[in-house]
Amino acid sequence: MNEQKTLIYMDNAATSWPKPPGVVEAIERNVRENAANPGRGSHEMAVKASRVLFDARKRLARLFAIGNPNDIAFALNTTHALNLAIQGYLKPGDHVIATSLEHNSVRRPIEAMKRRFGIHATFIDADEWGRLNVKDVEDAITPSTKLIAASHSSNLLGSIAPIAELGELAKRRGVKLLVDAAQSAGVLPIDVETMGIDLLAFPGHKGLLGPQGTGGLYIHPELDLEPLMHGGTGSKSEAPEQPMIRPDRYEAGTQNTPGIAGLSEGVQFVLREKTKAIHDKERDLTFQLMEGLLAIEGVRILGPEVGVERTAIVSFVAEGMDPSEMAFLLDRQFGIAVRAGFHCTPLGHETAGTYETGAVRASPGYFTEKSDIVSLVDAVKEITNTMRKRN
Known part of the structure; x- marks a missing residue:
């Protein structure tokens, strides 16, 4: 398990943090x-x-x-x-x-x-x-x-x-x-x-x-x-x-x-x-996160494919694992804040095919660093590997 000394905040879609x-x-x-x-x-x-x-x-x-x-x-x-x-x-x-x-x-x-x-x-x-x-x-x-x-x-x-x-x-x-x-x-x-x-x-x-x-x-x-x-x-x-x-x-x-x-x-x-500079930075972080998560066995990302324009929202599910448990482990063991559940959009989950389970949502922001993305991907990989061995 990686020891995280500071919070890695990936819940900007709910409220952005830190503030200027x-x-x-x-x-x-x-x-x-x-x-x-x-x-x-x-x-x-x-x-x-x-x-x-x-x-x-x-x-x-x-x-x-x-x-x-x-x-x-x-x-x-x-x-x-x-x-x-x-x-x-x-x-x-x-x-x-x-x-x-x-x-x-x-x-x-x-x-x-x-x-x-x-x-x-x-x-x-x-x-x-x-x-x-x-x-x-x-x-x-x-x-x-x-x-x-x-x-x-x-x-x-x-x-x-x-x-x-x-x-x-x-x-x-x-x-x-x-x-x-x-x-x-x-x-x-x-x-x-x-x-x-x-x-x-x-x-x-x-x-x-x-x-x-x-x-x-x-x-x-x-x-x-x-x-x-x-x-x-x-x-x-x-x-x-x-x-x-x-x-x-x-x-x-x-x-x-x-x-x-x-x-x-x-x-x-x-x-x-400038809005464009903000979007460009967040888009690069988002694509980095998507590519990292897609390389993990059993992880599925919702929404547009890598390379298609989107905002900095990456929702995903891991095969055989409850999204709330994933979010809990990311927070408690790795100091990474994400959000799990239905995100106040049951219609969206019906559209995505995740109405029965919900999903984990990671949302980078303008102040997110590339190293934060690496930490999140590594944490998800470690959690899914541990879960796979347990099962």
Whole structure:
């Protein structure tokens, strides 16, 4: 058994770690210096807090090619943003199209609206490698279809959806496109205009390298969503209804200013390093990991083959071994953090053929080293060899 003195973190698809130094410093500085409520006062500290939020919006707008930063509403996470989009846009009798690769953060709000409001839903099957046929999506469109919802990248398979093609289809057929960018924001290029994205839900704590409890939703300027929450906004306080002005309409209550300060620094890091450079580095690490795992007898990797573009997600199963046991041994014996189970995407596991077992998911990040990949591959090999001898 190899002795690991430091943690090797391979769970970046859940939350990225470590964070750039500026992220932690920005959070601490905000708590110490700008701890007032943004948008709730005219005193100096409140104004500084408001500036933190606006600077973050501007950086996000630059990253996603969004014309007006105020079209970005901050949220607690991608799940919060997706619920705002789905519940805020769909009405009774509407039809929504999603895919078999969706996270429960898309599936469950849709299922809840089916039960409560009678909306209709169609889930389009991708193949076992995560490839989606846009023609299948088009064939599913009906006169009552209002929304197409798609993950930019599968959180199980790492496959990348043809978002620009879906955007063109949505525009041509008069429906809206919601993109779940949980695994792509900060890693893949996103341009909401050229890709035809009407609603973009993104996390702050993954590829954008910010803290947990942050995220947001881009809302096309021509769209009006029913707010998910109603309450204080600091504007139009005399009115009984939620104001129409953005972003206040979608941001009831006090915002997570320290977290957003950290998110802003994470986005600045991504802008400085460039999305392409980040993706290229993560892709090289991913292919290194895939090649190493494929050389181990009895290991099967889910998703696209080596050499096919994907995000830094490598899910695998080892013949005759429970994924949870593999993850436990990697953690306890080798100090390597991965995630096992169903990854909140039972539809994805049905697609991949692993619904009965789940899988181990290893997800390198920008700060992962090649030596970390070697350590993971060696550990999996040692565990599988030991298990084979035992059996």
